[in-house]
Each structure stands twice: as structure tokens, then as C-alpha cells.
Amino acid sequence: MPEEPSDETVVQVASEAAEGVVLSRYRQADLTDFDVTVTFEDGVLDVDVYVNPPADAEPDAEAVADEAARAAGDAVDDLFEE
Template structure:
């Protein structure tokens, strides 16, 4: 196995999970300053080729809709994994 978590052509589950979590976090912190986020929990599971992304975000109210941001972050996570697996 190489250092990047890829064995042969398919990435391992840990790489898939980390890719999804990183993508979700990138979206959230592109919309909120870190100081505006009181609590963030990104839970990603990848079992039997099924990806599940759950995001809890507690952030200051303002111009940005937290629910929309979490939906966008989950979509970005899925898209990043799609790109990784294709």
C-alpha cells in the first residue's frame, strides 16, 4: 500500500472518509469564519460502498443559512468521493 491510502486502483475506506470530511469542512469554512462556528461535527461512514455524511453545525446567525451550508457541504463531500472513485 502506498502512503496515500490507495491500493491498486481503489482507495481504502479511510481515504474515502477523510476525503469526504475534508471537502465538507472546506465548504463550511469557506462560508463561515472559524470564530463564528461554536460547534461542528462531521461524521462520515463508508461501508459496503455506501457513503453517509452527517453534519451538525452550530454557528452565528447572519447572512449565511446554516442549514443550506450543511446541505452544500454534504453535497461537496459526496462529489469529492465520486471524483476519487472514478
């Protein structure tokens, strides 16, 4: 039976996936601020993504944050399937 990934690995994989989505949609220099917070406790993944791009930036910050959170969840699902 394969060994379960550590909580630290889960958090790292989720964080990298979420940050990757944000940085693929906006140039880092254009972002006023962005933050990705990930916790994994008792088998529950919690991902919070905050994006503050310039006012006229496309795509919409909320849509990018949602996409980043989904990507984090998908990356963790893939990690557990390995």
C-alpha cells in the same frame, strides 16, 4: 485496472471536502460548534454535517450543511473516477 481507494481514504476525502465548505462560509471563530461525521461501509457513503453558527449568521446553517454534504459526495465520486 486501478486500485480502489481504501475506506479510510474515502472518509478522509469526504470529511475534508465537507469541512472546507463549512469553513469557507463561516469564520471558524464565529462558529459555536460544527461537526462532520463520515462513514463508508459496504460501498455506502454516509455524511452528517452539523453547523451551529451565531443566530444572525448568513448563509443559513441548514443550507451550508446540505452544500457540505453534497461536496463530500462529489469529492468521493471524483476519487473513484480517478
